[in-house]
Amino acid sequence: MHEDPLIIGGHEFHSRFILGSGKYSLKLIEAAVRDAGAEIITLAVRRANTKDKENILDYIPKGVTLLPNTSGARTAEEAVHIARLARELGCGTFVKIEIMRDSKYLLPDNQETVKATEILAKEGFVVLPYMYPDLNAARDLASAGAAAIMPLAAPIGSNKGLATREFIQILVDEMDLPVIVDAGIGRPSQACEAMEMGVAAIMANTALATAGNLTLMASAFKQAIEAGRSAYLSGLGRVLPRGASASDPLTGFLRD
Amino acid sequence: MDNQYFIDSAYLSPEALAKKHRLETDPSSRKNHMKYLPGMEQLQSDVCSRVMEQVSSFDYSRYTARDVKAALEHPHCSVEDFKALLSPAAEPFLEEMAQRAQRETSRHFGNTVYLFTPLYIANYCENYCVYCGFNCYNHIRRMQMNMEQIEHEMQVIAESGMEEILILTGESRKMSSVEYIGEACRLARKYFRMVGLEVYPVNTEEYRYLHSCGADYVTVFQETYDMVRYEQLHLLGAKRVWPYRFDAQERALMGGMRGVAFSALLGLSDFRKDALASGLHLYYLQRKYPSAEMSLSCPRLRPIINNDKINPQDVHEKQLCQVLCAYRIFLPFAGITVSSRESASFRNGIVKIAATKISAGVSTGIGDHEQKYSGKETDGPQGDEQFEINDSRSLNRMYEDIEGEGLQPVLNDYLYV
Numbered sequence: 001m002h003e004d005p006l007i008i009g010g011h012e013f014h015s016r017f018i019l020g021s022g023k024y025s026l027k028l029i030e031a032a033v034r035d036a037g038a039e040i041i042t043l044a045v046r047r048a049n050t051k052d053k054e055n056i057l058d059y060i061p062k063g064v065t066l067l068p069n070t071s072g073a074r075t076a077e078e079a080v081h082i083a084r085l086a087r088e089l090g091c092g093t094f095v096k097i098e099i100m101r102d103s104k105y106l107l108p109d110n111q112e113t114v115k116a117t118e119i120l121a122k123e124g125f126v127v128l129p130y131m132y133p134d135l136n137a138a139r140d141l142a143s144a145g146a147a148a149i150m151p152l153a154a155p156i157g158s159n160k161g162l163a164t165r166e167f168i169q170i171l172v173d174e175m176d177l178p179v180i181v182d183a184g185i186g187r188p189s190q191a192c193e194a195m196e197m198g199v200a201a202i203m204a205n206t207a208l209a210t211a212g213n214l215t216l217m218a219s220a221f222k223q224a225i226e227a228g229r230s231a232y233l234s235g236l237g238r239v240l241p242r243g244a245s246a247s248d249p250l251t252g253f254l255r256d
Numbered sequence: 257m258d259n260q261y262f263i264d265s266a267y268l269s270p271e272a273l274a275k276k277h278r279l280e281t282d283p284s285s286r287k288n289h290m291k292y293l294p295g296m297e298q299l300q301s302d303v304c305s306r307v308m309e310q311v312s313s314f315d316y317s318r319y320t321a322r323d324v325k326a327a328l329e330h331p332h333c334s335v336e337d338f339k340a341l342l343s344p345a346a347e348p349f350l351e352e353m354a355q356r357a358q359r360e361t362s363r364h365f366g367n368t369v370y371l372f373t374p375l376y377i378a379n380y381c382e383n384y385c386v387y388c389g390f391n392c393y394n395h396i397r398r399m400q401m402n403m404e405q406i407e408h409e410m411q412v413i414a415e416s417g418m419e420e421i422l423i424l425t426g427e428s429r430k431m432s433s434v435e436y437i438g439e440a441c442r443l444a445r446k447y448f449r450m451v452g453l454e455v456y457p458v459n460t461e462e463y464r465y466l467h468s469c470g471a472d473y474v475t476v477f478q479e480t481y482d483m484v485r486y487e488q489l490h491l492l493g494a495k496r497v498w499p500y501r502f503d504a505q506e507r508a509l510m511g512g513m514r515g516v517a518f519s520a521l522l523g524l525s526d527f528r529k530d531a532l533a534s535g536l537h538l539y540y541l542q543r544k545y546p547s548a549e550m551s552l553s554c555p556r557l558r559p560i561i562n563n564d565k566i567n568p569q570d571v572h573e574k575q576l577c578q579v580l581c582a583y584r585i586f587l588p589f590a591g592i593t594v595s596s597r598e599s600a601s602f603r604n605g606i607v608k609i610a611a612t613k614i615s616a617g618v619s620t621g622i623g624d625h626e627q628k629y630s631g632k633e634t635d636g637p638q639g640d641e642q643f644e645i646n647d648s649r650s651l652n653r654m655y656e657d658i659e660g661e662g663l664q665p666v667l668n669d670y671l672y673v
Contacts, residue, residue, distance in 0.1 A: 021367060022366065022368070023365070023366020024366055024367055024664065025367065025659075025662075025663075026664060027665045044669065045671065046648075046668070046670050046671040047666070047668070047669050047670050049449060049666075049668060049670070049671050050449065050667060050668045051417070051419060051420060051668075072670070072671055072673070073673065074547045078673040081673050082671060082673065084669070100547070101546060101547040102546045102547060103542065103546065103547060103548060103549050103550065103589060104542060104546065104589045105589075106589075133611075157363040158363065159363065169558050205364065205366075206363060209362070209366040209367060210362045210363060210366070227405075243348065
């Protein structure tokens with residue numbers, strides 16, 4: 001296959017599937033990473049803030065890029081604090097900013113996220129902000145130094161698919177940064193559809209955690225994401241809204 | 257009033273006994289339970305009226321199987337749906353409710369189950385709550401641990417691998433001052449990742465102080481939301497003031513706590529109304545403080561020292577399960593804690609459906625962890641238990657059992673920021 005790397009903050013990846021780690025058995029993480037073909041895995045810093053017994057970090061295979069998230073942060077200041085702690089814990093320089101002021105839907109706070117992005121990007125972090133798909137906020141995040149943006153497809157854990165499709169499409173069309181769809185993707189077909197739209201990668205957690213067979217689902221996502229990417233690169237064929245096109249063109253009367 | 261709760265101790269003086277009997281039999285001898293005592297902060301909050309309006313008009317006999325089916329079909333559970341799920345009409349749909357609840361739990365929490373343990377640091381109490389083992393007229397061994405004793409207990413618990421602790425006291429401001437509790441929190445921060453409090457309700461600024469000492473979660477049981485019944489059960493002491501207790505969670509959040517927990521003690525009054533009130537208390541407070549983390553507990557009455565007749569009345573395991581499923585469907589984002597008052601088999605089953613947190617290695621006595629954890633006889637002083645626990649599994653055993661159920665035990669998912 002031709003080279004089609006995903007580049008985030010100068011780092012090159014060949015998988016476009018970012019795996020979550022927080023909602024299933026620690027013992028399944030290694031198999032999930034393998035069957036998903038994932039090169040990046042997210043983890044909550046607060047989950048890794050633990051003693052020796054059963055630290056989630058011990059279950060993540062070597063060679064996989066850690067993407068620690070700041071879940072639990074309610075303000076930019078708290079997110080910055082958690083990101084710095086992640087670095088101290090040896091989680092590398094990548095950070096996914098999650099700032100929620102809502103415990104019910106866990107919707108991200110774009111304004112605070114922009115503030116935290118600016119601070120952390122200046123400190124040398126590769127910042128991937130989780131965001132509500134808003135073009136103005138996305139531009140602010142880009143100016144603040146984000147390495148990619150991670151808009152949500154639907155409320156986290158909802159498995160509802162591309163509820164924000166039109167707005168994600170706008171981000172794909174307008175932003176130069178990689179757009180990684182995060183949250184809400186419940187099925188491989190939805191992941192495939194997002195990839196066909198031109199998003200750079202997919203992040204999923206609940207969809208796998210709630211599957212009957214987690215590793216089989218990981219592999220299904222991998223294939224769907226690859227299929228969607230290939231379809232996007234190949235240029236999708238014409239899709240007509242309904243019926244067929246007129247065989248006699250309306251403009252056939254025009255002379256050269 | 258039924259007097260299954262009234263036990264006279266042979267150790268009480270004739271004067272104390274006379275006062276106790278007067279409180280039990282003569283309502284005019286008791287203070288107004290709706291009137292704040294000096295020093296109690298009074299909030300201007302509409303949460304209480306919103307909750308109690310719904311509760312007083314809740315006639316669960318008018319819900320039918322049709323309402324229950326509709327509630328189970330709706331993608332979002334409304335307040336009306338929640339009421340239908342709590343009604344007797346929902347009892348035949350327990351399996352369907354459990355399946356829906358399981359889906360919601362799994363979406364929001366995956367397959368994780370959080371573990372914690374309570375640490376009682378004192379059992380002195382100034383209240384006469386007739387169903388409670390710590391009540392001031394109950395003859396039990398009283399104790400308040402000093403900081404050295406508390407630290408020793410914490411070391412023993414921390415060595416077992418536990419990372420989350422819930423500090424409890426009997427409700428005596430005099431014996432267990434806010435500063436005393438604060439010092440215990442500071443110690444707990446050394447040994448545990450997460451520190452919660454279940455102590456007498458305090459004012460906003462006191463919650464702020466306790467937060468600065470390292471506590472971030474506050475649990476207050478309302479016991480019963482039925483004000484008339486509450487008055488008959490809480491005969492003496494600051495706890496008697498129902499509205500001050502109701503607003504405790506709000507004061508805790510105003511004081512900077514990250515999360516709060518709610519509960520009614522099922523079996524004290526009409527459990528369906530109490531369950532509705534607990535759920536709505538959380539629901540309306542979450543709307544007011546959207547960033548706060550919220551959770552529910554669902555304790556049932558248990559026997560106490562000197563009174564083994566106390567029981568959860570009409571709240572059998574099926575009813576408890578119904579309440580928990582209704583909580584989960586109505587409040588998919590809320591934590592649900594099931595304590596060691598329930599049996600091992602119930603807890604093993606309910607973590608697969610609705611519960612997200614359970615206790616392990618539990619003692620509700622004072623200063624007895626070393627003996628309980630190591631089997632070592634100690635000659636140190638001990639205080640008696642608040643109630644009889646049912647599930648006495650250790651942390652290790654609980655960890656293995658949860659894994660055996662295909663779930664992931666989690667010791668910590670929290671940072672103090």
